[in-house]
Amino acid sequence: MKKILILGGTGFVGRHVCEKLTQLQWRVTVPTRHEASARHIQMLPALDVMQADVHDEAALTRLVAGHDAVVNLIAILHGSQEAFQRTHVQLPEKLARACAATGVQRLVHVSALGADMRNPDVTPSLYLRSKGHGEVALHEAALALTVLRPSVMFGADDKFLNTFAHLQKIFPVIPLAASHALFQPVWVEDVASAIVYCLQDAHAHATVGQTFEACGPGVFTLRQLVELAGRMSGINEGRGRPVIPLPAALGRLQALLMELAPGEPLMSRDNLDSMSLPNIASGNLPGLDALGITPAALEAVAPTYLGPLSGGWGLRSHLTLKRKTAGRF
Template sequence: MTAPLNGKLATVFGGSGFLGRYVVRALAQRGWRVRAAVRRPDLAGHLQPYGVVGQIQAVQANIRPEYRWSVERAVEGADAVVNLVGILAESGRQTFAAVQANGARVVAEATAKAGIDTLVQLSAIGADPASAADYGRSKAAGEASVRERVAGAIVMRPSIVFGPEDQFFNRFAALARLSPVLPLIGGGETKFQPVYVGDVAEAVARAVEGRATPGTVYELGGPDVKSFKECMELMLETIGRRRILAPVPWGVAQVQARILQALPGALLTVDQVEMLKHDNVVSAAAIAEGRTLGGLGIEPKSLAAVLAGYLWPYRVHGQFTKSRAA
């Protein structure tokens, strides 16, 4: 149920994306007017049902430095700004440096210029200026730029985000329909702490409404810590399919990634292989300091409680498939 409009406006960069739609809905339900700043407003019509007539508006904006004017226009008159824009693989001018490092800086500069104090920046567990992966370094650079320009900026670092439109469980479930073998990069020992997209959106919304500590970096993870292999096993159990899980040594994965990243869709990149060499879980320091979902008063949903609700199309007979594995 949507609350009465509270007279406040939030600009959400990347508002039409996987996480963006959930953030827009969470803010709209709280009575915020939402300006979804996206590259293609004509493809953001799916956001309209999340609010009442006129509550959600899609505007054109591109956070790459050469389009700074569009960012400044998008934040004009806003009370809060959220930057969710990020990429998993580079493509053309959409590079890690342009989008995740320089783009975050452009958003922060526009926010500061407009005199807006509330800025929430989406980053990722694994953001590190010393990371061997361009992805991790660019996320860290974006964080630094944001915190330097907006003192009270709040950074959210989720682990792998799962939900109906995710590119992790959906991708491997789709592969399981076609292939008898699923690859386990590096043996599948990398640990994740998958976090439900709705919980991440709730954390962002609470930060926007002032329920998070300004200037803080939060690490967001679900209740389950699972290895890559365990994630694949749970996914296969959920869709009722038996598949061979084949370990792929790091060296072989690097060679495969060099080939695959040049193909349309970039199923695997060298950068992603580098990121997989490190566990992706909430740190002990974040837990001790309350910089987690729990610290924000959010009880995270488990994989088991959510996966079956959206992976059923990958079962042999869809929602009518019996529990026996195929």
Template sequence: MRYNVCVVGGTGFIGSHLVARLVTMGHVVRLPTRRAEAAKALAVLPGVELVECDVHDPRALERVIAGSDAVINLVGILHGERGTPYGRAFARAHVELPRKIAQACSDRGIARLLHMSALGADSNGPSMYQRSKGDGEVAIRETGIAATIFRPSVVFGPGDHFLNTFARLQRRLPIVPLAGAKARFQPVYVMDVAQAFANALDNDVTVGKTYELGGPDVYTLEELVRFAGAACGCGRPILPLPDSTARLQAAIFEKLPGEPILTRDNLDSMTVDNVMTGPLAPELGVVPNGLEIAVDYLNGGHWEKRMSDYRRFAGR
């Protein structure tokens, strides 16, 4: 079935891949964005409509989702100012916006809402990120809408800020001082995340359920950094940092200009294993790819080529 889908947060890393996947499946995608110029790579895909608006404005949000068969929310941030139980940025992106989206769907009679949460989301979790993600799930449920919620582990793929960051650091540094070296993750390929969302869209069995998403294998952070170095051909020695030094490093990174590589809140999140409690749900129809698929882009593959492939598959 062909759907009209509004994808909130669709211009980011995961969103770009999901929008492209939806288009190849024949769906029509409306993509709200603050600046259409920032989404020009997606604008060339057939069936994509860019709408400049502020989705945090309830009236603008209601207008942009009007006429949609389904709404997908992918908005998320990794860093924000500190606060109790979390800072303002986390509250705005992870709690208030999901509530507004769910309420707008309810008011407009849109029954299908797919929401991106995170593995480890917990209103009582150790980090602001996890607590805000947990409260965002609660906020959606409180509106009464039966959303499908996804909780992925760390997501990798072309254009990611995860493995690519580790590769970039090893190209520049003679040694990698690593905080949280023993933290455990179950990385999931971005195309598999996109496929899970796309398959759930047309599967009533998934309505109202919460799904964990992860890849086939579990790794420590140190193992992931070593993999990224080997894949890009520039592996460096890794120096695991004790907790006290790691927190000092993170506090310093927080003060530097630009997006921090690491924050104290990230370290708080890593005190809990980012690992699934069971296998992928069969109704999602996804056979997860292993980490080795990342070699393609870490050693020189380009997102532009992937976008060209999507356009070709979509008949452009």
């Protein structure tokens, strides 16, 4: 039985990966600072939740020991330069040292579409620059490494399309910064399947040392995605709310005001900087098809969970998605 350590296993992608790995009857370890965060996965068979701070290098080294492979899913979308550095660069550096100290070689690392390990500092945002430097740190460690770079991910419990839909439930119009930004959204189940594929021994030769771009089949502007979320969720009798594109200066002001609001911002100025780079496949790297996965279309999956804004993972969306994932990894 394989034993896999998943950093970030309580998050959006991690929960799907944990479910797939336990279906394979592999042993899974998920560290978390707060055990309540693991309530969605703690009942899965052969899964151990460990209370730990993975940023503590000594604790991380103890966690890594005895595992066959590690999956790193830990990331933040908002924060200061120091926060991005700590999460996306220093943690991979600590993880590389922990793997070296314990003899664990296999690592699957989830980065981001638009990251560039060859020239990380030329990318337009703190987020993308830190993601690129994190990849550099892991490649320099000479691990049996596979990197996945997903586009923005959607799924029944996402904070992406669900957020756009809920905003349209509240507001009569949606003023939108970076409305022409391009995305190639990918279903979270397909990303989870890609991770599991890479962990299987039969595919190690083809995936070790490789970087894969994980994208869906369709390219959309941000405005199109907001409009689709409104229509699919039945807002305004299925028409959605009017979307008002903002000029660049007003968009940046909107992002600044969102940063100053309490709680996690819906958008930041660094997000706008990231969106200045099209979030679509470059065509220079293999995609999900190279991992035996035909990516699902957003138009086929999103209506199954946006529905009447039931507030999350309802019975209808759960059953529909289970049928769609039958036979996937």
